[in-house]
Amino acid sequence: METLPIALDAMGSDFGPGVLVAGALEAAQLGIPVLLVGDQAQIQAELAKHPSNSKIQIHHTSDAISMNDHASDVRRRPEASINVCTRLVKEGKAGAAVSMGHSGATMASALFTLGRIKGIDRPAIMAYIPSQKGFCALLDVGANADVKAQYLQQWAVLASAYYQAVHNRSRPSVGLLSIGEEEHKGNALVLEAHPLLKATPEIHFYGNVEGKDIFKGTTDIIVTDGFTGNVVLKTAEGEAKVLMGWIKEALTSTFVAKIGALLAKPALKKITQRVDPSEYGASVLLGVQGLVFIGHGSADVKAVKNAVRVAHEAYQKDVLGKLRTLSNTSAN
Structure with a gap:
């Protein structure tokens, strides 16, 4: 073909x-x-x-x-x-x-x-964010600012199917972004979405996750509304640039630091690649x-x-x- x-x-x-x-x-x-x-x-x-x-x-x-x-x-x-x-x-x-x-x-x-x-009902944009375990797939990151609980359920199913097909991972874990791990915590959207996700057989639902879990790689996929997701994505990208700038500034501040920078260059290159958005290319519209x-x-x-x-x-x-x-x- x-x-x-x-x-x-x-x-x-x-x-x-x-x-x-x-x-x-x-x-x-x-x-x-x-x-x-x-x-x-x-x-x-x-x-x-x-x-x-x-x-x-x-x-x-x-x-x-x-x-x-x-x-x-x-x-x-x-x-x-x-x-x-x-x-x-x-x-x-x-x-x-x-x-x-x-x-x-x-x-x-x-x-x-x-x-x-x-x-x-609505498509969602899924992006990858670097984590301790490689990366975390986050959606929605900007297509829908105001959403309904069933949208999050649908996106979890789509993201799971995409993740399985592209990354050859059977039943990737799905987290629901909230302000606490406990099931009773969250805003009205989270509280309504949690039981829906829990009752969805097509996904492996982990439960609520917090912002820190994105970078820890607690789950393979995290679902949230497009407003929150977009803020998270741009905050992560902005912070990565600032941190790399601080590291570069520190490593060029003194003669001794510059020597250390030469020795650490291969390791620093690997870190730069992990946090560089261009490594992931583009986000998929699911x-x-x-x-x-x-x-x-x-x-x-x-x-x-x-x-x-x-x-x-x-x-x-x-x-x-x-x-x-x-x-x-x-x-x-």
């Missing part, structure tokens, strides 16, 4: 198509077929800067949703690059869509073009009838490459088929 390419929105970035094209080329060097969607002239101009034997396809479209546009604009601009990406997925011409641009527009395009998986991945608009070349890589892995492992099967079973 022919391997479908990953459709990358070549216009969705804070830095223009240059970073996206460079990242696509690095992904192509891994043997991943990439379809760049956007203005052909601009894409070809960037490709000319990187002589490569890698085959990159281009799907021309002159329109693009900028960061200043409203997410609802996707409905009246069918030829915008993100709409073309999701349409290619729906038509079976691309295995997944990747955008490092307007996250709201990407989600709106996915919903408008692909629709929701049966039994799912709940729509197609594979869609959303990255940072400020993504660098490595982040783009890894975003395409994780999208390709999900496509190769038929994650969408597994999500449909498990969520349909849960809905019945």
Whole structure:
């Protein structure tokens, strides 16, 4: 069976198509077929800067949703690059869509073009946060600020199916983010969601977890509302940058410290890689009838490459088929 390419929105970035094209080329060097969607002239101009034997396809479209546009604009601009990406997925011409641009527009395009998986009320964005045990999958991280308890239940099922398929982990543990481990603690949403999750046979529910448990890796997956999840994600990313800055400042403060820095350089590199968001590439949008991945608009070349890589892995492992099967079973 022919391997479908990953459709990358070549216009969705804070830095223009240059970073996206460079990242696509690095992904192509891994043997991943990439379809760049956007203005052909601009894409070809960037490709000319990187002589490569890698085959990159281009799907021309002159329109693009900028960061200043409203997410609802996707409905009246069918030829915008993100709409073309999701349409290619729906038509079976691309295995997944990747955008490092307007996250709201990407989600709106996915919903408008692909629709929701049966039994799912709202899609959610799942991101990885580094932990002592590797990483923790957190959702929702921004798609839904106000949610209902059944949304958390549905997301737990989706995240479990995704985690099992991609990471080959049988029955990953699921935690419910709260202000205490005890079952009786939490706001109205948590108190309503806890018994629902506890009674869901498709997941391995651990119980309530606190903020510290995200970084301890107490559970494989943690569910929460999009407002809280987004705050947690951005706080974690911001703190990681500050901590690495402090370490760099300390290691260059004196001559002796600089010598120590040279000796510790290999270990520090490993730490930097673990907390670097670009290592994880992009976050998956769970709940729509197609594979869609959303990255940072400020993504660098490595982040783009890894975003395409994780999208390709999900496509190769038929994650969408597994999500449909498990969520349909849960809905019945």
